[in-house]
Amino acid sequence: MKKTIISVLLVFVFIMTASLSVFAHPLSVADGSQGTVSNLITIKKPDSAATSTVKTTYSITGVGNEGVSICIYTYNGTEFVPQKNGDDTVATYTIGSSGVFYRQIALKEGENRIMVRAEASDGTYQLSYLSITVVNNSVMTDINSFSLNMQSKLNGWLN
Amino acid sequence: MFKEKVKTSIIVVLIINLVMLTYQSWFKSGLLGPDWPYFSFSDLPLVRLFARDSFVSVPKENLSKPRKIVVNDGELWVPYYNTDDAFGNLDDNTGAIIKSLLSGNIEKTERIDYNSWLSLLARPGVYVEYPVRFEPRMLAMVLNTDFERLPSEIELISDAIIIPAFEDSVYVALRDADTNTSYKFLIKDGDISFPEEVLLMYTNKYRRDGYYEFAFNTLLSEGLGEGNVKVSDMVLFSDNEAVNRDIIGSNPIKGKNHGEILKSFSFNPKPLRYYTDGYGASNYVENYATVTIFPDGYIEYSAVESDKGINLGEYGANDYEILNRAIDFAEKVWSSVSNEPLSVLVSGIEKTEAGNRFVLDYYYGGREIAVEVAKEGREGLYHAIEIETSGSNIISYRQFLRSYTAASSTTRQEHFMLALDYFVGQFAYSENTVITDLYPGYFDYGQNTGVLKTTWLCEINNSEQRYPKK
Numbered sequence: 261m262k263k264t265i266i267s268v269l270l271v272f273v274f275i276m277t278a279s280l281s282v283f284a285h286p287l288s289v290a291d292g293s294q295g296t297v298s299n300l301i302t303i304k305k306p307d308s309a310a311t312s313t314v315k316t317t318y319s320i321t322g323v324g325n326e327g328v329s330i331c332i333y334t335y336n337g338t339e340f341v342p343q344k345n346g347d348d349t350v351a352t353y354t355i356g357s358s359g360v361f362y363r364q365i366a367l368k369e370g371e372n373r374i375m376v377r378a379e380a381s382d383g384t385y386q387l388s389y390l391s392i393t394v395v396n397n398s399v400m401t402d403i404n405s406f407s408l409n410m411q412s413k414l415n416g417w418l419n
Numbered sequence: 420m421f422k423e424k425v426k427t428s429i430i431v432v433l434i435i436n437l438v439m440l441t442y443q444s445w446f447k448s449g450l451l452g453p454d455w456p457y458f459s460f461s462d463l464p465l466v467r468l469f470a471r472d473s474f475v476s477v478p479k480e481n482l483s484k485p486r487k488i489v490v491n492d493g494e495l496w497v498p499y500y501n502t503d504d505a506f507g508n509l510d511d512n513t514g515a516i517i518k519s520l521l522s523g524n525i526e527k528t529e530r531i532d533y534n535s536w537l538s539l540l541a542r543p544g545v546y547v548e549y550p551v552r553f554e555p556r557m558l559a560m561v562l563n564t565d566f567e568r569l570p571s572e573i574e575l576i577s578d579a580i581i582i583p584a585f586e587d588s589v590y591v592a593l594r595d596a597d598t599n600t601s602y603k604f605l606i607k608d609g610d611i612s613f614p615e616e617v618l619l620m621y622t623n624k625y626r627r628d629g630y631y632e633f634a635f636n637t638l639l640s641e642g643l644g645e646g647n648v649k650v651s652d653m654v655l656f657s658d659n660e661a662v663n664r665d666i667i668g669s670n671p672i673k674g675k676n677h678g679e680i681l682k683s684f685s686f687n688p689k690p691l692r693y694y695t696d697g698y699g700a701s702n703y704v705e706n707y708a709t710v711t712i713f714p715d716g717y718i719e720y721s722a723v724e725s726d727k728g729i730n731l732g733e734y735g736a737n738d739y740e741i742l743n744r745a746i747d748f749a750e751k752v753w754s755s756v757s758n759e760p761l762s763v764l765v766s767g768i769e770k771t772e773a774g775n776r777f778v779l780d781y782y783y784g785g786r787e788i789a790v791e792v793a794k795e796g797r798e799g800l801y802h803a804i805e806i807e808t809s810g811s812n813i814i815s816y817r818q819f820l821r822s823y824t825a826a827s828s829t830t831r832q833e834h835f836m837l838a839l840d841y842f843v844g845q846f847a848y849s850e851n852t853v854i855t856d857l858y859p860g861y862f863d864y865g866q867n868t869g870v871l872k873t874t875w876l877c878e879i880n881n882s883e884q885r886y887p888k889k
Contacts, residue, residue, distance in 0.1 A: 304638035315494040317630050319656070321637045356840025357847065358643040364630065364658040 285331040285350055285377055289340040295386040300328050300378040301361070303388055312393040319364045320376060320390070328355045328378050332363055335373035342377075369394045478746045478779060481764050483561045484510055486550040489655070490621040493543040495630035497622045498655060502785030505621065512613070513547055514562060516581050519608040520591050521559040523567030527605040530570070531592065536580070536601045537635050537652060539592050543618050544582035551768045552577040552596040560739040569593070572600045578653075583613045631657045648843045651855045657835050661859075663873040665826040666783050668863055670716040671756040672820055677701060677712050679755035684710050684720050684816075685729065698796035715865060716820035717792050717800065718752075720813070725773055728812035736811055738775055742768065745777050745806045748813060757822055763803050767883060773809035778802040778883065783823045783861065789876050789885035792819045792865035800865075801884045819865055830872040832859050833888070838875035841888045846879065855881045862887035 301324035320332065330353045333340035343351045343365070355361050365374065372392045379385040481501065488509050489498045499506045531539075540546060549558070552575040559566035577596040584590050587609050594601035622630075635652035643650060672680065678688040686705055693703045700713040707727035711719045722728035731744035742765070753761040766787075767778035781788040781803040793799035800817050807815040838857060846852040856878035861871045862885070875888040 305636075307638065313494055315492075315630075317495060319495075319630075319632055319637065319658075321639050323639070353836070356836065357844040358648075358836070358840045359843075360639045360643060360836075360839070362637055362639065362656050362658070362836055 285329070285342055285352060285379065287342065287350070289333060289375060289377065289387070291335065291339060293387060295377075295384075297380075297384045297386050300324055300380055300384070300386040301330070301355075301376070301388070303376060303390070306390060306392065309389065310391040310393075312395055313367070314395055316367045316369070316394055317364055318367055318392055319362060320374070321360065321362045322376070323360050324355045324378060325380070326355055326357055326359060328380055329353070330355065330361050330363070331377045331379075332365055333375040333377060334365075335375070340373075340375045367392060367394045369396060475760070476746060476750060477760050477762050477782075478749075478765050479743065481550075482742075483514070483563070484550075485513075485547045487548050488513060489546040489548070489631070489633075490618055491540070491542070491544055491546065492618040492622040495622065495632055496546075496655070497626050498631055499621070500785045509545075509621065512617075513545055513581055516589055516591060516606060516608075516611055516613065517547065517558075517579060518562050518564040519611060520593075520604055520606050521555065521562065521567070521569070522565045524606050524608045525567075525604050526588065526607040528570065529603045530572075531601045531603050533599050533601065535603070536592060536594055536599075539580045539582060539590070539603065540633060541636060542582055543615055544580055544590075545618070546578065546580050548578045549576065550764055550766050553768070554738075557739050557768070560737075570602055572598070573602060581613070583615045583617075587611060589613045628661060629657060629659045631655045631659075643839070643843045647849065647852060648846050649853045650839070650857075651853055654854060654857050659832070660834055661832050662829050663786070663832055663859065664784060665828045665830055665870050665872050666788075666823045666861060667826045667870055668788075668821045668823050670820065671822050672712070672716055672718075673714075675756065677703070680712065680718065680752065681710060683752045683755040684708070686710055696796065698794075700796065711797075713797070715792075717794075717797060717865070718816075718818050718820060719797065720816040722812065722814040725809035725814050726812065728809065728814040729816070731808070731811045731813060734811050738768075741775060741808055741811065742777055744811075745775075745808060745813065746779075748816070749779065749804050749806065749818070752816070752818065753820075756820060759822055762823070766802065771807065773807070773814065775808045777804075777806045777808075779804040779806075781821065781823065781863075784825075786873065787858075787860040787876065787885075788821075788823060788871070789860055789862045789887065790819050790821075790865060791862070791884075794865075819863075821863060823861075823871075826870050828870065832873055833875065835875075838877070838888050841875075842877045842879075842886065845886070852879055854879055860885075 301322045303320065303322040305319060305321040331350060332343050334343065345351045353361055353363060370393065372394065374390040374392060376388045376390070377385060484501055487498045487500050488506065489496050499509055553561065555569045555573060555576055556566050558576055573593050573595050575596040576593055578594070580592040582590040584605060588605055588607040589611060590603055591606055592601055592603045632655065633652060634650050634654040634656060637656050639650065681688040681703060686703055693701050695701055698713065700711050703710045707724060708720060708722045729748065731741060731748065736744070746765070750761050762782055763779040764782050765777060766780045769776040779802060781790065790803055791801055800819055804818045806813055835857070842854055842857065854877060858876055859873050860876040862874055862876060863871060877886045877888070879886070
């Protein structure tokens with residue numbers, strides 16, 4: 261009887277521990293770390309590891325198997341840290357039956373080092389590194405400051 | 420003395436309490452709301468008379484307005500809808516360019532393939548999507564301009580791309596809605612000015628919420644899931660999870676007699692005989708037509724012969740005039756049951772063997788309310804109103820009568836990807852399914868009146884039916 265109870269308890273503890281370990285994206289990843297696999301996801305956009313943009317919002321898209329969990333990390337100068345939700349929890353996204361993921365990220369001017377971490381339910385994970393550079397756009401600065409020159413140019417289109 | 424004061428105070432408190440409770444039960448509990456069948460201030464004849472005169476026709480006013488205008492600054496897209504503050508100005512300026520094209524200010528015409536259409540869409544410019552597929556001549560009438568020739572392969576226009584070119588000229592691309600055959604036109608017109616900075620202004624300064632992206636730009640528009648479902652290049656992806664107002668639907672004929680509705684169909688309600696069928700519907704029959712009114716608000720008019728329907732005016736009117744008169748008729752039917760304006764937009768114009776078929780959908784706060792009334796005893800209705808004409812006559816009129824008001828509650832819109840996953844799962848076993856649109860709106864199953872929350876609506880293979888995310 262005692263053995264049965266202990267066995268049941270051990271099974272229970274094992275199940276609980278296993279479920280806790282699923283999709284636990286770490287709170288930091290050292291630069292240069294490698295994943296255990298490289299076939300969980302394929303990043304479609306950006307279509308190369310280094311790209312540039314003039315906007316501070318950029319979308320990252322990709323394809324992968326249903327159930328794979330995605331987390332996007334940004335480099336803070338020393339390590340990669342995950343994006344957070346409004347309630348300070350790690351922002352993760354699980355690929356659904358469409359087999360695709362789409363996430364917009366906020367960028368700062370200059371180079372932004374991004375890492376996409378994909379993790380399968382068996383604990384294997386993939387790390388994909390991206391570099392997205394936001395270039396300065398002087399026209400955008402004029403627009404935002406609403407300069408006189410800009411006002412005369414946009415005559416008729418202003419709200 | 421003290422006792423008297425206490426008594427007076429208690430009476431004052433009781434009177435205040437009485438007034439507040441009366442206010443609550445009359446005005447807050449819905450006792451005098453649209454579902455209260457016995458008395459309503461807005462039903463008083465004088466109130467109805469004045470209320471009606473002050474209305475503008477919502478469907479006519481909005482006929483020329485695009486369903487959405489999407490501005491691209493070269494990186495990401497921002498859609499503008501009719502309810503956005505900046506929409507009017509954008510519509511005026513882009514509308515002037517489309518008018519200029521239709522009236523013949525064309526400097527150069529070039530046939531382009533679909534990939535070129537997509538690459539134009541990726542360039543800084545503006546994408547204009549109309550709510551219906553217009554014949555070019557009809558679009559010119561709707562925009563109140565003259566019409567010159569366009570290439571004959573452009574038979575139906577539902578969208579256009581406008582791209583800044585030189586100082587007084589722009590490029591406009593049109594494609595045939597059925598065949599995807601596309602043309603690029605260089606429009607030269609001294610009255611047109613479209614500096615590229617306009618685009619940055621609309622994607623940055625006037626933007627209300629986040630950025631969007633056409634599916635083709637996400638590089639995800641190939642086979643999804645098991646590969647059976649595709650998503651059209653023109654579907655807009657977004658990360659927005661906006662909070663939207665819930666709405667309440669109510670049946671405006673609940674508890675009312677049918678006299679006024681019958682009069683709007685030129686039926687004389689006095690000597691008329693009717694019978695109630697097994698579905699609870701009241702069937703009214705005259706010599707050449709029948710009107711059937713279901714208790715849930717679904718009504719149906721049907722003419723026995725194509726030349727015996729409801730006459731919309733003299734013979735020989737063009738399709739645009741017929742459409743306007745059909746809208747007038749729908750507003751007449753609506754005013755027989757409600758004092759509010761008919762908040763519908765024309766969402767489909769289709770040529771039939773006999774004449775035309777027009778469909779209209781309810782809107783609230785700029786969002787579509789898709790309807791599905793498919794029950795025994797009636798043909799399925801997937802729009803607020805469906806009108807079929809033959810010549811200048813209406814031969815069939817079907818409507819799901821509903822009025823919508825704001826609820827006090829709100830709902831946070833689910834992420835776009837959850838909706839996409841849901842619909843890919845739903846259609847995984849259908850052959851050749853293409854998701855041609857996916858957007859937030861309301862869905863009314865037509866079963867009960869009550870609160871409707873925003874959900875994602877899916878259009879597949881360009882068909883009229885909308886599917887809600889459940």
